[in-house]
Amino acid sequence: MKKLAELYEDEIQVILAKYPDEQKRSAVMPLLYLAQRASGRISQEAMQEIAEILDIAITDVASIVGFYSLFHEEPGGRYRIQVCTDLPCALRGADAFLRQLCDLLGVEVGETTADGLFTIEEVKCLAACHRAPVFQVQNGDGLEYHENQTIDTARLVIDELRLRAQKPPGGAA
Amino acid sequence: MSEHYLLRHRSVPHIDRLDVYRSQGGFEAFHKAVTSLKPGEVIEEIKKSGLRGRGGAGFPTGTKWGFLPNTLWPHYVVANADESEPGTFKDHEILESNPFQFLEGLMIAAYAVQAQRAYIYLRGEFWQLAQALDQRIAQLEADGLLGEDIFGTDYSLRLFTHLGAGAYICGEETALLESLEGKLGQPRLRPPFPATAGLYNSPTVINNVETLTNVPLIIGRGADWFRSFGTDKSPGLKIFSLSGCVNRPGNYELPLGCTFRELIYDHGGGIVQDHAIKAIMAAGASSVLIAATPEALETPMDYETTLEKFGAPLGSASIIVLDETVNMAWLAFKTIGFFKHESCGKCTPCREGTFWMNQIATRIMRGKATRADIHLLENVAQQIQGKCLCALGEFSIMAVLSSLKLFAKDFEQLIKVEHDG
Amino acid sequence: MTDKLVHLTIDNIPVSVPPDTLVVDAAKQAGINIPVFCYHPKLHPVGMCRMCLVEIGRPLLDRASGEFVRDADGAPKLQFSPKLETACTTPVTEGMVVITNSQKVADARREVLEFILTSHPLDCPICDKGGECPLQNLTMEHGPGQSRFLFDEKMHLDKHVPLGELIYLDRERCIQCGRCVRFQNEVADDPVIAFSQRGRALEIITQSTPGFDSIFSGNTTDICPVGALTTADFRFAARPWELKAAASICQHCAVGCNIVFNVRREALQGGRMVIKRVMPRQNEQVNEIWICDKGRFAYHYVESPQRLTQPMIRKDGALIEAEWDEALDLVAKKLTAYGASLVTLAGGRLSNEDLFNLYSLTHTQGGQAVLYSYMAGGDLTAQVGIPPQTDLGKLGAGCVILVIACDLHEEAPLWWLRIKAAAQRGASLIVLNPRTTRLDRYARHVIRYEYGAELAALSAFQPQSRGDLPEPVRSAVKTFQEAENVIILYGSEGLGLQESKALAHACAGLLIKTYHIGRSNNGLVAAWHNANLQGAWDMGFSPINNLAETLSKAGVTYVVATDPAGDDPQLAEALQHSGFLVVQDILMTETVKMADVFLPAQAYMERGGSYTSGERRLQRFYPAVPPPGNTLPDFAITARISQRLGRTAEEQSPARILLQIAATNPAYAEMDYQLLAQVHEQQPLMGRHDLYYGGTTYENRQGLGAHLSTAASRVEPLNIPDAPPPPVFPVQEGLLTVVPTTRLYDRGSLLIHSNLLHQRLAHPTLTMHPKTAEAYQLSRGQTAVMLLEKTPYRVEIDLDEDLPHGIALLPRSVGIPLNAPQAVKLRPES
Ligand SMILES: Cc1cc2nc3c(=O)[nH]c(=O)nc-3n(C[C@H](O)[C@H](O)[C@H](O)COP(=O)(O)O)c2cc1C
Ligand code: SF4
Numbered sequence A: 001m002k003k004l005a006e007l008y009e010d011e012i013q014v015i016l017a018k019y020p021d022e023q024k025r026s027a028v029m030p031l032l033y034l035a036q037r038a039s040g041r042i043s044q045e046a047m048q049e050i051a052e053i054l055d056i057a058i059t060d061v062a063s064i065v066g067f068y069s070l071f072h073e074e075p076g077g078r079y080r081i082q083v084c085t086d087l088p089c090a091l092r093g094a095d096a097f098l099r100q101l102c103d104l105l106g107v108e109v110g111e112t113t114a115d116g117l118f119t120i121e122e123v124k125c126l127a128a129c130h131r132a133p134v135f136q137v138q139n140g141d142g143l144e145y146h147e148n149q150t151i152d153t154a155r156l157v158i159d160e161l162r163l164r165a166q167k168p169p170g171g172a173a
Numbered sequence B: 001m002s003e004h005y006l007l008r009h010r011s012v013p014h015i016d017r018l019d020v021y022r023s024q025g026g027f028e029a030f031h032k033a034v035t036s037l038k039p040g041e042v043i044e045e046i047k048k049s050g051l052r053g054r055g056g057a058g059f060p061t062g063t064k065w066g067f068l069p070n071t072l073w074p075h076y077v078v079a080n081a082d083e084s085e086p087g088t089f090k091d092h093e094i095l096e097s098n099p100f101q102f103l104e105g106l107m108i109a110a111y112a113v114q115a116q117r118a119y120i121y122l123r124g125e126f127w128q129l130a131q132a133l134d135q136r137i138a139q140l141e142a143d144g145l146l147g148e149d150i151f152g153t154d155y156s157l158r159l160f161t162h163l164g165a166g167a168y169i170c171g172e173e174t175a176l177l178e179s180l181e182g183k184l185g186q187p188r189l190r191p192p193f194p195a196t197a198g199l200y201n202s203p204t205v206i207n208n209v210e211t212l213t214n215v216p217l218i219i220g221r222g223a224d225w226f227r228s229f230g231t232d233k234s235p236g237l238k239i240f241s242l243s244g245c246v247n248r249p250g251n252y253e254l255p256l257g258c259t260f261r262e263l264i265y266d267h268g269g270g271i272v273q274d275h276a277i278k279a280i281m282a283a284g285a286s287s288v289l290i291a292a293t294p295e296a297l298e299t300p301m302d303y304e305t306t307l308e309k310f311g312a313p314l315g316s317a318s319i320i321v322l323d324e325t326v327n328m329a330w331l332a333f334k335t336i337g338f339f340k341h342e343s344c345g346k347c348t349p350c351r352e353g354t355f356w357m358n359q360i361a362t363r364i365m366r367g368k369a370t371r372a373d374i375h376l377l378e379n380v381a382q383q384i385q386g387k388c389l390c391a392l393g394e395f396s397i398m399a400v401l402s403s404l405k406l407f408a409k410d411f412e413q414l415i416k417v418e419h420d421g
Numbered sequence C: 001m002t003d004k005l006v007h008l009t010i011d012n013i014p015v016s017v018p019p020d021t022l023v024v025d026a027a028k029q030a031g032i033n034i035p036v037f038c039y040h041p042k043l044h045p046v047g048m049c050r051m052c053l054v055e056i057g058r059p060l061l062d063r064a065s066g067e068f069v070r071d072a073d074g075a076p077k078l079q080f081s082p083k084l085e086t087a088c089t090t091p092v093t094e095g096m097v098v099i100t101n102s103q104k105v106a107d108a109r110r111e112v113l114e115f116i117l118t119s120h121p122l123d124c125p126i127c128d129k130g131g132e133c134p135l136q137n138l139t140m141e142h143g144p145g146q147s148r149f150l151f152d153e154k155m156h157l158d159k160h161v162p163l164g165e166l167i168y169l170d171r172e173r174c175i176q177c178g179r180c181v182r183f184q185n186e187v188a189d190d191p192v193i194a195f196s197q198r199g200r201a202l203e204i205i206t207q208s209t210p211g212f213d214s215i216f217s218g219n220t221t222d223i224c225p226v227g228a229l230t231t232a233d234f235r236f237a238a239r240p241w242e243l244k245a246a247a248s249i250c251q252h253c254a255v256g257c258n259i260v261f262n263v264r265r266e267a268l269q270g271g272r273m274v275i276k277r278v279m280p281r282q283n284e285q286v287n288e289i290w291i292c293d294k295g296r297f298a299y300h301y302v303e304s305p306q307r308l309t310q311p312m313i314r315k316d317g318a319l320i321e322a323e324w325d326e327a328l329d330l331v332a333k334k335l336t337a338y339g340a341s342l343v344t345l346a347g348g349r350l351s352n353e354d355l356f357n358l359y360s361l362t363h364t365q366g367g368q369a370v371l372y373s374y375m376a377g378g379d380l381t382a383q384v385g386i387p388p389q390t391d392l393g394k395l396g397a398g399c400v401i402l403v404i405a406c407d408l409h410e411e412a413p414l415w416w417l418r419i420k421a422a423a424q425r426g427a428s429l430i431v432l433n434p435r436t437t438r439l440d441r442y443a444r445h446v447i448r449y450e451y452g453a454e455l456a457a458l459s460a461f462q463p464q465s466r467g468d469l470p471e472p473v474r475s476a477v478k479t480f481q482e483a484e485n486v487i488i489l490y491g492s493e494g495l496g497l498q499e500s501k502a503l504a505h506a507c508a509g510l511l512i513k514t515y516h517i518g519r520s521n522n523g524l525v526a527a528w529h530n531a532n533l534q535g536a537w538d539m540g541f542s543p544i545n546n547l548a549e550t551l552s553k554a555g556v557t558y559v560v561a562t563d564p565a566g567d568d569p570q571l572a573e574a575l576q577h578s579g580f581l582v583v584q585d586i587l588m589t590e591t592v593k594m595a596d597v598f599l600p601a602q603a604y605m606e607r608g609g610s611y612t613s614g615e616r617r618l619q620r621f622y623p624a625v626p627p628p629g630n631t632l633p634d635f636a637i638t639a640r641i642s643q644r645l646g647r648t649a650e651e652q653s654p655a656r657i658l659l660q661i662a663a664t665n666p667a668y669a670e671m672d673y674q675l676l677a678q679v680h681e682q683q684p685l686m687g688r689h690d691l692y693y694g695g696t697t698y699e700n701r702q703g704l705g706a707h708l709s710t711a712a713s714r715v716e717p718l719n720i721p722d723a724p725p726p727p728v729f730p731v732q733e734g735l736l737t738v739v740p741t742t743r744l745y746d747r748g749s750l751l752i753h754s755n756l757l758h759q760r761l762a763h764p765t766l767t768m769h770p771k772t773a774e775a776y777q778l779s780r781g782q783t784a785v786m787l788l789e790k791t792p793y794r795v796e797i798d799l800d801e802d803l804p805h806g807i808a809l810l811p812r813s814v815g816i817p818l819n820a821p822q823a824v825k826l827r828p829e830s
């Protein structure tokens, strides 16, 4: 496993420069995103390395990872499909949409498809309530929104992701 | 409304491009502020406009800026782009389509309090928006609008984005600061307030994205122009996020003080399938429910009236419309689920209370609850009330108590058949 | 300090307290207990548990006049906030009215408790905290009668999570008050535990290696208001109400922390009283309410199977059990025969009373009273040490604390805590050490010197030394010169006995020249490596340079409470040559094995006595458990020998011995056991019925001790001997200079018996700069052989880029007799 400092030397410098010198700790979340980029999850080694870069305790890094829902310690699919089923979306059929999506992929919420590509997750409001149903796709590289979805448009998105998955992981990096 | 000022992209295509924004007078207000106004004069103008925070609490923006002590430095400005309240999606649209006006507002705010660094805290889900903002900030630096000695003055400013990672509580300003400092996003004790001890213990202004987007308008066109919209106590334009059981959900830029009816029927196209409207939430999931009587629909939406009439603050004006098909016990269940998921866990009533309410609400939804459980739910909600460390816990019971009060029948429908003896 | 008080009423009781006092503390002073969970008087308030909600009214102020608005009767009009407020975060203000006994407050307490109990398991009958549990007590007092939370819906969480081998977490019992996390952050500055997850899932985690890696970890179990955190030592060991508490003083370093031994009669041990745990006892001038983990977990030696409880006499080459009379008669006979060639070698864990009798015996015989120690300067601290009215817990701005040659975190953990806190309050800390230590972080000035150059480093602070000082020395010297008060604290980092002596002299000289003596908050302190080395100096003992030679020439050698033969083969050999060997100890040691007569003593918790701490505070300890077998207190054994030689000596009462000490030593002139047993009320109030307030630290009912005067504070002429010749730092071509360092968890003769601490004990590790290692063709983790006085020792190599080149560090007391810098041959193990 390569060190973050080797993989993302420049990015780390850019991130650290965002905060005053004596406030390096602020960089913990951006660095965790970097750590998640390579493998879609945050490993123990990465937490240790981040702790060293920022001169804080590894326990404090782990504490952050546990608190925020977009950081994942547990492995999941290459793409996490996160469907909003919060109140406004639910009023516009999000629950039914989620069901259809589960059927389409053949897994339940929280599960990962056999090919390791997709995990379906239920999330809270994504600030796109007027374009429900909506889901976001989270992978190591980032996040993208898919709004005004039907199961047919969702199928296209999933096909497209399958194609993308055949390219090497880590995206541009 | 034909002309848009906050959602200006609806009037001017491609205003998200710097050249277009500048050709339309963009950054003139910032130029004016930096080159011809003293920081105090900028604050005075904002005070005069009566602009109130659009993030939920409606606190006068100019007053807030005026709180920063000039004895403690550095000062910081933080833009709150965490937008996570269910039913709220206005900042999303501004950041996506009218970003420079927001950035200009942030820059004027920074100048007004003489901050040399400002941060934009975006919810982690706005990852793409953050990338775009980074590029735009780079453009502004290239154009000399940001950086050292702006417009040849000795004022310097840098902007930075910072991504959250999925936590509603980080919209609460002190939790946001903790998160920005690399700690758990849990609210701080107040006092001290951010104005005296905010980011890195320095005096800090925190404003909502929409609030800041108003600022170039006020500095550019004057406080009086701003006051020509809205009401005396709630002046200006506001973006109403309309969602739920309406035909045309979306953001609507309207003067404060327009009525629910105008928003829902004139702009939102009325209720889906012509169902009867049943209730309204005015401030997203944190709302007190308003029974949608004809009289209620005529109520002006501003920072005073809904609160006085229904005990329902306008918050960030996220109007969720509920029609006759919606069971309000289900609605309570949904909101409780949200708050239980988002409680930071720091204070007891919120951590334990939302968990407990969720157990009871789940029981109700599964048809396993008795009448006593409904009382218990009400009791637990009351027991949370007034005891929490921050507003999240207090928000968590709004829909519960008001739906129990207004729509008790909806709960009774779900009660399991009680056997005698 | 302002003397202006703020006046308010709490439940109609008028209270006057200093400004900034929190309502909860003001109430406590008025005798009103406001229940708390997250609040702790030693931690910053966070207001998160919401248990302390009260009604607060404030007088209305007239904006224009700034005066109170008054009603018809002239009473100020009050404004009550509609919400209850947290007493733990609200500072008092003039005219405030606090109500804690209304129905509204009672309801709030019941409701918050009910919330907490929704997630709390009902396992009080098997919980270690049962009986001293704040949650249990508060529930009885204020709680809901009956749970309305469905039992089936309770969260089920892990109940036995080891946060390391010392501390266990029960996740179900945790009430998320965050005291433990805040203690580790704020007090210990070891952020090795933290909250993770959120909402109801919020939980305590640790990721350090080893788990919960902090020498102060045990304190979290005292302040945890429920049974969520427990020590591996005490888990399931006993119920608090079955325990008796015996006051004592910790034996493991010079701080002298006040402790309690909790004891219980144990059926498995044949009805014997045994120690179940060590707890801190409040002494705000010594350890406040904390102790380190060494003090908490290292007592197990007392129950070791290696305890010796019967006198023994060597017959035909073997040690054979004997009666006291026979053994003592033999010793007396030998002493009569070899009188003046007696060498008494005493260890620093003996009490003042033991040492006084020992010294009297030795002195009247014309023998030599030798202290077994690698540190010197006790004669100087007695003259220019810190006098009474000095309190490390109150030092702040205007005071310089200069710490030299000391890794305080390892050598005296509680002083580290308190000096760190003093620096945080504004005292200027100057740290001089050849390498980074954990104190540097709080220092205003950190000065590095080469090992062996401590005198030169200190000389910059001499008043006459001006000249061109380089930074950071120049700023440090300036700070030093501007200080109103100066305390110098020295340790044993890299020093041997000669170096220690030279350094102590230099420190004392500097203090004298700059007039920082004889006044409170000024003077010299030594971080001794045993509890009572200062007392030993005061009783007349001192260490010598040529110990081996002296021992080998002794006619009778009387070794008490120390194991020279086990520590050092050279000393073992010397003892071979010495005449008659009398050994007095509690455990089997290498020295005991060589004895001609063995005299079984009692461990200090089996009898009473007094210790003099490094700050020169005289403190009493009491018997906690009955002595085993045929043992006697050290002072009694020595007294019986003296009596046999026809002298009177006190063998019954340590109190009477202290009176004799008081009659002969002016610093002890006023001292007696009654004085040492005196207490006064301490803030914060601990150990009353409201355990939720401060935790389970014991209230001090048995004595706070008394601070000894110094020659300077008594304005007596000083008697400072000439400075010893400065030692030469041993550097030799082809050899590596190894310097000793002191580690908290060493392998000392007492510590080695604690099963609990085994994993954390220091190893024979030679640490050096990577470049130095390279020069010897060594790498990290490798084993090397070190030749010390011709004896080969195996050491493991560790690297540290922070260290100076060309030297290596070796911990003391890890089985290698290195107590002074020494040039050694080193080669990789083949
Ligand atoms: C639980 C909670 C969540 C909040 N979320 C947001 C948010 O997402 N965006 C926001 O601007 N303000 C939010 N606020 C309000 C902020 O605390 C703060 O009042 C606001 O950012 C101030 O900006 P303004 O004065 O411009 O409105 C939230 C408050 C609470 C209590
Ligand atoms: S373990 Fe104890 S001290 Fe720590 S948060 Fe839980 S209850 Fe509080």
Ligand code: FES
Binding pocket: C035, C036, C037, C038, C039, C046, C047, C048, C049, C050, C051, C052, C053, C086, C087, C088, C089
């Ligand atoms: S909130 Fe005051 S004691 Fe916890």
